[in-house]
Amino acid sequence: MAASDLINLSGLIDDAKCFALVRQHRWPEGVRCPVCDSGSVIRDGCDDTQPCRQRYRCKACSGRFDDLTGTVLAGHHQPLRVWVLCLYFMGLNLSNRQIALELALDTSDVQAMTEQLRRGLVAKAPAVELQGEVEIDEVYVVAGHKGQPAAVAKRGGSGAAASWQARRDGARWRRTSHPSSA
Numbered sequence: 001m002a003a004s005d006l007i008n009l010s011g012l013i014d015d016a017k018c019f020a021l022v023r024q025h026r027w028p029e030g031v032r033c034p035v036c037d038s039g040s041v042i043r044d045g046c047d048d049t050q051p052c053r054q055r056y057r058c059k060a061c062s063g064r065f066d067d068l069t070g071t072v073l074a075g076h077h078q079p080l081r082v083w084v085l086c087l088y089f090m091g092l093n094l095s096n097r098q099i100a101l102e103l104a105l106d107t108s109d110v111q112a113m114t115e116q117l118r119r120g121l122v123a124k125a126p127a128v129e130l131q132g133e134v135e136i137d138e139v140y141v142v143a144g145h146k147g148q149p150a151a152v153a154k155r156g157g158s159g160a161a162a163s164w165q166a167r168r169d170g171a172r173w174r175r176t177s178h179p180s181s182a
């Protein structure tokens with residue numbers, strides 16, 4: 001598909017609905033102040049250049065914020081609808097390169113966007129360093145289903161008691177004690 005078709009697609013996306021999506025996702029029970037977490041918040045006009053981006057004022061701490069304040073979506077030069085489309089394409093398992101083609105962006109820009117979106121649409125999480133060992137153990141647990149599904153189900157299937165910690169320890173035990181059991 002030609003990139004120009006998808007530029008048109010981007011143009012068809014409704015900005016108002018994109019901001020409504022962020023609000024719904026971020027504040028499912030009503031707007032709260034990102035500074036003091038008060039729910040005593042009043043609307044305070046809209047962004048000067050993005051009329052669908054609602055501004056707010058907190059009555060508790062007098063702080064001012066808007067729909068995107070404190071999120072990975074704030075302060076970027078891409079319009080929100082491009083982020084939403086990017087998220088949609090990620091859901092279709094498109095590669096960064098494919099998404100870049102579809103949205104007529106640089107691959108490096110798309111890579112930065114998808115990395116941020118994977119941390120959450122609106123949650124600005126601190127950069128988390130995953131521990132390689134943990135990742136490998138988790139994969140190993142899944143792989144264990146193939147050989148001994150009943151044993152794995154027993155270890156991992158009983159709700160809260162079968163904590164991730166227990167499964168991780170189980171996987172580690174199996175890996176070190178039964179390297180050839182599968």
Ligand SMILES: [Zn+2]
Pocket residue numbers: 033034035036037038058059060061062063
């Ligand atoms: Zn506040």
